[in-house]
Amino acid sequence: MPRCKFMMLGCLLGTMLMTSSLFGSSALRPTDATETQVASDDQASLGKIALDPQETVNVRISAVKRLTDQSILGKVALAAKDSRIRIVAVEALTDQYLLGQVATKDKRSRIRALAVDKLTDQDLLGKVAIGDERPAIRMSALAKLTDQALLGSVALHDLEPKIRLTALKKLTDQYLVGKVAKEDKDLHIRLAAIDALTDPSILTSLGDSDDSNEIRKAARNRLKSLSGGHES
Numbered sequence: 001m002p003r004c005k006f007m008m009l010g011c012l013l014g015t016m017l018m019t020s021s022l023f024g025s026s027a028l029r030p031t032d033a034t035e036t037q038v039a040s041d042d043q044a045s046l047g048k049i050a051l052d053p054q055e056t057v058n059v060r061i062s063a064v065k066r067l068t069d070q071s072i073l074g075k076v077a078l079a080a081k082d083s084r085i086r087i088v089a090v091e092a093l094t095d096q097y098l099l100g101q102v103a104t105k106d107k108r109s110r111i112r113a114l115a116v117d118k119l120t121d122q123d124l125l126g127k128v129a130i131g132d133e134r135p136a137i138r139m140s141a142l143a144k145l146t147d148q149a150l151l152g153s154v155a156l157h158d159l160e161p162k163i164r165l166t167a168l169k170k171l172t173d174q175y176l177v178g179k180v181a182k183e184d185k186d187l188h189i190r191l192a193a194i195d196a197l198t199d200p201s202i203l204t205s206l207g208d209s210d211d212s213n214e215i216r217k218a219a220r221n222r223l224k225s226l227s228g229g230h231e232s
Contacts, residue, residue, distance in 0.1 A: 038062050047072040050089070051080055064088045074098035083108050090114050100124035103141075109134050116140050126150035135160050142167055152176035161186050168193055178202035187214065194218045198226060 037045045038059060049055055049063040064085060067073050070093065077089035078101060086102075090111060093099050096119065103115035104127055112128070116137060119125050122145065129141035130153055138154075142163060145151055148171065155167035156179060164180075168189060171177050174197065181193035181202070194215065197203050203226075206219035 038066065041066065043067060043069040043072055047076060050076045050085060053081065057082060057084060060085050061088050064092065067092060070095040070098065074101065077102050078105065083111060086111055087114065090118070093118065096121040096124060100127065103128050104131065109137060113137050113140060116144075119144065122147040122150060126153070129154050130157070135163060138163055139166065142170075145170065148173040148176060152179070155180050156183065161189060165189050165192060168196065171196065174199040174202065178206075181206060181215070181219075182210070187212070190215055191218050194222050197222060200226065 037049060040046075046063045046067050047069070050060050050067065052060065055063075060080075060082070061084065064073070064076055065088060067076070067089070073089050073093050074095060077086050077093055077098065080086045080089065086106065086108075087110075090099070090102055091114070093102070093115075099115045099118050100121060103112050103119060103124065106112050106115070112132065112134075113136070116125070116128055117140070119128070119141070125141045125144050126147060129138050129145055129150065132138045132141070138158065138160075139162075142151075142154055143166075145154070145167075151167050151170050152173060155164050155171060155176065158164045158167065164184065164186070165188075168177070168180050169192075171180070177193050177196050178199065181190050181197060184190050184193065190212075191214070194203070194206065195218075197219075200223060203219045203223040207216050207223060210216050210219065
């Protein structure tokens with residue numbers, strides 16, 4: 001009897017092990033189904049995988065790389081907690097509005113900078129150039145700005161003299177250049193603005209009534225230069 005019981009116990013254990021190997025393997029390898037989904041082009045499924053924190057980073061990145069739907073890519077770029085996932089999503093984004101959202105909202109400066117590199121929309125670039133906390137990112141956005149009103153805002157209001165001067169050099173609007181010449185607190189920037197002025201009325205006003213003797217002299221000399229005269 002003991003021997004019989006021992007044999008029955010062995011059979012039972014064998015059956016349990018076989019059952020575990022047959023049915024338990026699916027529980028231990030949930031990625032089988034995930035890998036199938038990643039290999040598909042179902043955008044909604046790929047988006048869910050990309051945002052699933054239970055999946056490995058590699059699986060999530062693979063899912064993002066197969067995404068083509070801009071709205072889903074935008075959701076991943078804005079909502080994924082892992083910055084590595086957001087970076088891959090931003091690299092695939094082309095939608096200007098969504099890139100603008102990333103450029104103004106992401107907490108990581110590297111990701112904001114990546115979004116700025118892909119921006120062409122002037123209003124969105126202006127928001128970054130005026131509002132980002134990092135001077136380097138503001139400068140990157142400024143480099144792509146051509147809108148005169150936005151350039152003027154940067155030239156008149158940025159806290160960094162280097163950025164204001166860079167914006168000034170891109171200004172062609174004489175009214176805005178004149179405002180910089182009249183209002184900037186940095187003498188060197190004011191003088192640079194005078195050198196960029198071609199409007200006689202603005203130069204005359206500066207030459208006649210500015211509080212700074214250097215500015216008055218520079219404005220009069222610039223006016224003479226434009227009229228073909230020479231400094232006395």
